[in-house]
Amino acid sequence: MSALGTENNPLRVAIVGSGPAGFYAAEHLMKPEETAVEVDMFDRLPTPFGLVRAGVAPDHPKIKSVIRVYEKTAAREGFRFFGGVEVGRDLSVDELRERYHCVVFAYGTATDNKLGIPGEDLPGSRSATEFVNWYNAHPDFADREFDLSHERVVVIGNGNVAADVARMLALPRSELEETDTADHAIEALAASGVREIVVLGRRGPAQAAFTNPEVRELGEMTQADIVIDPEEMKLDGASRAWVDSEDCGPTNRRNVEIFTEFSQRDPEGKLQRIVLRFCCSPVSIEGDGRVERVVVGRNELAGDGDRIKASDTGDRETIETGLVLRSIGYRGEPLDGVPFDESRGLIPNEAGRVGKGEHVRGLYAVGWIKRGPSGVIGTNKKDAAETVARVFEDLEAGTVPEPELASDPASIEALLGERVPDHVTYEGWKAIDAAEVAAGEPLGRPRVKLVSTEEMVAAAKAGAGV
Numbered sequence: 316m317s318a319l320g321t322e323n324n325p326l327r328v329a330i331v332g333s334g335p336a337g338f339y340a341a342e343h344l345m346k347p348e349e350t351a352v353e354v355d356m357f358d359r360l361p362t363p364f365g366l367v368r369a370g371v372a373p374d375h376p377k378i379k380s381v382i383r384v385y386e387k388t389a390a391r392e393g394f395r396f397f398g399g400v401e402v403g404r405d406l407s408v409d410e411l412r413e414r415y416h417c418v419v420f421a422y423g424t425a426t427d428n429k430l431g432i433p434g435e436d437l438p439g440s441r442s443a444t445e446f447v448n449w450y451n452a453h454p455d456f457a458d459r460e461f462d463l464s465h466e467r468v469v470v471i472g473n474g475n476v477a478a479d480v481a482r483m484l485a486l487p488r489s490e491l492e493e494t495d496t497a498d499h500a501i502e503a504l505a506a507s508g509v510r511e512i513v514v515l516g517r518r519g520p521a522q523a524a525f526t527n528p529e530v531r532e533l534g535e536m537t538q539a540d541i542v543i544d545p546e547e548m549k550l551d552g553a554s555r556a557w558v559d560s561e562d563c564g565p566t567n568r569r570n571v572e573i574f575t576e577f578s579q580r581d582p583e584g585k586l587q588r589i590v591l592r593f594c595c596s597p598v599s600i601e602g603d604g605r606v607e608r609v610v611v612g613r614n615e616l617a618g619d620g621d622r623i624k625a626s627d628t629g630d631r632e633t634i635e636t637g638l639v640l641r642s643i644g645y646r647g648e649p650l651d652g653v654p655f656d657e658s659r660g661l662i663p664n665e666a667g668r669v670g671k672g673e674h675v676r677g678l679y680a681v682g683w684i685k686r687g688p689s690g691v692i693g694t695n696k697k698d699a700a701e702t703v704a705r706v707f708e709d710l711e712a713g714t715v716p717e718p719e720l721a722s723d724p725a726s727i728e729a730l731l732g733e734r735v736p737d738h739v740t741y742e743g744w745k746a747i748d749a750a751e752v753a754a755g756e757p758l759g760r761p762r763v764k765l766v767s768t769e770e771m772v773a774a775a776k777a778g779a780g781v
């Protein structure tokens with residue numbers, strides 16, 4: 316038989332997850348002309364692109380234009396997409412290992428972190444993940460309802476997801492209608508009675524995890540004033556020293572400058588207010604059968620450098636609210652047949668090779684399930700390059716395992732034909748895409764997203780003339 320990685324014996328790789336990390340891994344795998352690689356990409360949703368479709372805020376269309384890069388990868392000979400196929404439910408990892416030389420896990424971190432405080436599970440206390448998926452038309456979340464009749468929403472966390480959520484709560488109908496926000500969310504958000512969005516950061520303005528453009532945008536909302544109490548902008552000694560030192564990155568330093576400018580503004584009396592609070596942690600979420608208030612503890616900061624930590628001073632304050640959105644980061648879920656680091660919520664790996672010390676041959680990880688939920692979309696390109704370099708090293712070293720069953724492209728199709736006959740191919744996705752874009756055209760919108768899996772499968776079949 317020809318050497319593995321040559322035209323007659325291509326390296327066959329399964330990628331689990333079709334978000335940025337999965338697509339960058341596919342690109343790095345398929346680009347080198349000297350090695351023949353075939354990629355089959357699986358996603359539990361009928362649609363590809365992961366968080367670019369279901370995470371990126373609808374009012375950030377430029378960020379979504381990265382899809383054009385992924386489309387080029389998808390157009391490469393030897394690339395196939397199998398949407399609507401959940402590895403761990405429809406196919407096991409072992410079944411993939413029987414058919415592919417390598418399996419690359421790129422399935423992200425879908426579960427939200429917990430605060431671990433009383434009342435966290437009261438009705439009205441929701442994860443930002445749920446809200447983001449809802450306004451982005453994720454089929455599993457389309458039927459969720461958010462009670463936006465309350466005057467005040469409390470968003471917990473100081474990362475870019477919290478910023479996205481705060482902005483989405485403050486966009487007027489006219490601006491929502493220029494986006495691909497799910498129709499159900501446009502209706503609910505346009506009818507919202509929310510007048511104040513309070514964003515709680517447990518540490519100070521110098522430690523906020525927002526990036527500069529996301530902070531700036533909060534001060535440029537047409538319908539909402541940005542409010543920061545100048546008292547909360549007074550940096551403690553350790554934070555001041557850090558911001559003034561060379562150790563502090565430009566993002567944190569610039570954030571402090573922007574927040575300071577915000578704190579000096581006089582509100583213009585816009586319909587809504589976005590209030591940024593610092594050094595505040597929710598201590599309990601309370602109410603009679605549903606959320607009515609958040610009890611917040613005042614924090615003080617101690618430590619040095621970027622390791623400055625918050626601790627409770629014992630001071631308390633109560634904020635009346637009917638809706639709490641918890642935006643404090645994510646963790647991954649384990650997959651049967653793959654090692655898992657329960658404490659970190661990710662797949663243990665060394666530079667992308669699954670396992671610590673001893674690697675599981677043929678298994679690799681990339682993206683958030685490899686390094687945790689950090690960085691922006693582009694961060695995954697470098698991350699994928701690192702993982703793919705390990706794949707090629709292993710190919711070179713002859714340590715890539717030979718699959719038990721013939722590594723034949725038809726084998727997985729036969730299996731899926733039995734298990735998931737309605738799976739969506741890349742051609743099927745192109746038909747869904749065309750239907751969504753066509754529905755948006757007369758409305759001047761980039762697309763009107765289909766929200767149910769059934770509709771998507773029907774659009775995919777109609778496009779294929781089935």
Ligand code: NAP
Binds near residue numbers: 518644
């Ligand atoms: P993140 O950036 O890690 O922010 C999480 C926030 O939650 C931090 O402010 C953190 O505070 C806070 N937090 C954690 N545990 C907490 C607790 N128990 N109580 C109170 N606060 C707590 O996470 P993210 O916002 O989910 O974003 C994930 C990644 O996606 C980030 O890399 C982000 O930049 C990226 N993203 C980018 C964009 C964009 O580019 N526009 C949009 C969305 C997301 P501490 O700092 O004190 O831990």
